[in-house]
Structure formats: C-alpha cells, structure tokens
Amino acid sequence: xxxxxxxxxxHNKIVxxxxxxxxxxxxxxxxxxxxxxxxxxxxxNPEMHTIEHIFATFVRSSEFKNHIIYFGPMGCRTGFYLLTxxxxxxxxxxxxxxxxxxxxxxxxxxxxxxxxxxxxxxEHDLEGAKCASAKILKVLKNWGPNMLNYPE
Numbered sequence: 550x551x552x553x554x555x556x557x558x559x560h561n562k563i564v565x566x567x568x569x570x571x572x573x574x575x576x577x578x579x580x581x582x583x584x585x586x587x588x589x590x591x592x593x594n595p596e597m598h599t600i601e602h603i604f605a606t607f608v609r610s611s612e613f614k615n616h617i618i619y620f621g622p623m624g625c626r627t628g629f630y631l632l633t634x635x636x637x638x639x640x641x642x643x644x645x646x647x648x649x650x651x652x653x654x655x656x657x658x659x660x661x662x663x664x665x666x667x668x669x670x671x672e673h674d675l676e677g678a679k680c681a682s683a684k685i686l687k688v689l690k691n692w693g694p695n696m697l698n699y700p701e
C-alpha cells in the first residue's frame with residue numbers, strides 16, 4: 550500500500566499547535582495537535598470525546614457553519630482534524646481559538662449527551678476537556694497563518 554500523507558510527516562518534530570495537513574481542491578484539513586506525538590500522557594478517550602462533542606457543535610453553530618466539513622479525533626490521541634471548505638486560514642485559526650476558549654469555560658450539559666444522540670454517551674470527561682482546551686489555548690494565543698506548516 551502507498552503511505553498516506555499524514556504518515557509522511559516526521560512526528561518526532563511535531564509540537565502542539567495547528568498545521569495544514571493536506572489540501573484537496575477547496576477543502577483544507579487542519580491538524581490541531583494538543584500533545585507532542587509519542588510523549589505520554591496522551592489525551593484520554595473521555596476527554597477527546599467531550600472535546601469532539603463541544604467543538605463540533607460550536608463550529609457548526611457558528612457563522613462559518615457552512616464551511617465546516619468535519620471535526621474529529623486522531624486515533625493516536627494527540628489531537629484532532631478539522632476540515633473546512635472555502636475559509637481563509639486566519640478565520641479558521643480564530644474559530645479554533647474561540648472553540649477551545651468556549652470549551653475551557655464550558656458549563657452545563659455536554660451537547661449530544663444522551664443515549665439517543667450518542668453511541669457512547671457515558672464516556673465523557675468535561676473537566677479533562679476543559680483542562681486540555683486551556684492548555685492548547687496558550688499555545689494558539691499568537692498562532693498565525695505563517696505558522697501552519699509542519700516543523701522541518
């Protein structure tokens with residue numbers, strides 16, 4: 550089999566931040582890395598699940614909702630992929646910051662938190678999601694479009 554693009558990136562050089570993983574016509578896949586690869590502790594499944602629910606709901610409720618294709622976790626538990634369509638990099642970075650700020654300060658019921666809405670609704674960790682979001686917010690504070698390339 551041919552290696553996929555994300556396996557061709559040297560994961561030893563990736564640090565927490567936000568990167569362009571790939572561009573397919575007008576769809577851009579962003580790599581939002583919360584944990585340095587291969588350096589535990591990794592995000593827990595409940596933390597990731599909660600971030601996924603809140604982040605996805607937030608961006609799909611934003612003024613940019615028609616530009617959001619997908620948001621979901623990486624299997625390695627170090628971050629997430631965000632796919633957008635026809636949205637400038639600076640707006641995606643701002644939206645990502647706002648989403649993590651929303652999660653870091655979130656209170657109330659997690660969106661999609663019922664057996665009818667989710668296939669594993671009992672496995673959530675709001676406090677862990679808030680903590681992880683607060684950490685990545687510090688990293689993304691001054692992140693700009695000129696920083697979206699993977700480290701060489």
